[in-house]
Amino acid sequence: MSDAPGGESLLFLTDEQLRQGIEAMFFAYRGFTADPDRILAGMAYGRAHHRAIHFINRAPGTTVNNLLVLLGVTKQSLNRVLRTLVEDGLVESKVGKADKRERHLYLTEAGEALERKLSDAQRARMRSAYRAAGPQAVAGFRQVLEAMMDGDLRRKYQALRDSGT
């Protein structure tokens, strides 16, 4: 192996390699969101609704505050989305038992149905990418993604991940 200082090949750290990684990330994210976007285009919903539905499904009973921190948006922005989802009967908002200021969010049956439709499409693409790349590549993929997160987000991601088995 023709390698750089460090005793180990650092070819993967050249600017060209990094640039390719950046572009791969850009194009892959487009693919990643393409299927749900297509499904939502017909309805009056967008990517913001998808994200809200995803995380409510993931952590049923979560509060508005939790959700907006997770999504990284302001409450005004989230509220617009949440309002339409509640009005359309996809999300239920229940006053907190212990703390009545809080609202706990749940998907209704209709909400779960849409969630399934969206995540089935997204998982199908993910599954085919995973299958094409193989288990070892998937492990690497996950490692790099985690290292790319901001510390704060990483903690939130890991908490979510560990809660789901």
Place this chain on the structure above:
Amino acid sequence: MSDAPGGESLLFLTDEQLRQGIEAMFFAYRGFTADPDRILAGMAYGRAHHRAIHFINRAPGTTVNNLLVLLGVTKQSLNRVLRTLVEDGLVESKVGKADKRERHLYLTEAGEALERKLSDAQRARMRSAYRAAGPQAVAGFRQVLEAMMDGDLRRKYQALRDSGT
């Protein structure tokens, strides 16, 4: 190895694993764009300007049409961004020699300076993620990302990649 049908471990294809991958992608993309976003927030520019600048730098002399296919937006959307960049002296738009309908796009010195500033920040994060994960993980990361792209985009990505050495 306790494995599923196929003779090989398919644990990495469980719905839970796929869901974690989806969330990792979501959070990582936030980190991925965070630094350039911060830099651009001060100026009157946004992510769209960054993308235009990135790809013009990547393929100097590209036409508007090329660029909008790469970016996946309408020409009207791209045009607004491009107009401000030209007005502000970051991008130069030259009428095509062979075909006068076309405009060929180039970064000016000021444009190149901004490009460097943005991509330095983004590359720094990428580099630290790559370094933390190691070469083998990076190879896997790239494999999965490529498999996640739509066929059309993948071809564009690969053409771009291969042109850059």
Place this chain on the structure above:
DNA sequence: CTTGGAATGTCAACAAGACTGACTTAAACT
């Protein structure tokens, strides 16, 4: 050679979804 269609790019108007800032209501804490 002309003319009509196709390709390229521009202008205008609008919508989604993010933001800030100011404010209200209700409940909890001290």
Place this chain on the structure above:
DNA sequence: AGTTTAAGTCAGTCTTGTTGACATTCCAAG
């Protein structure tokens, strides 16, 4: 009682996407 916290609302702005209409240029078929 007074302060803080959670949630929601109203108003206004910005970025970035969309359609629709239009101008210019090229090219090919008649």
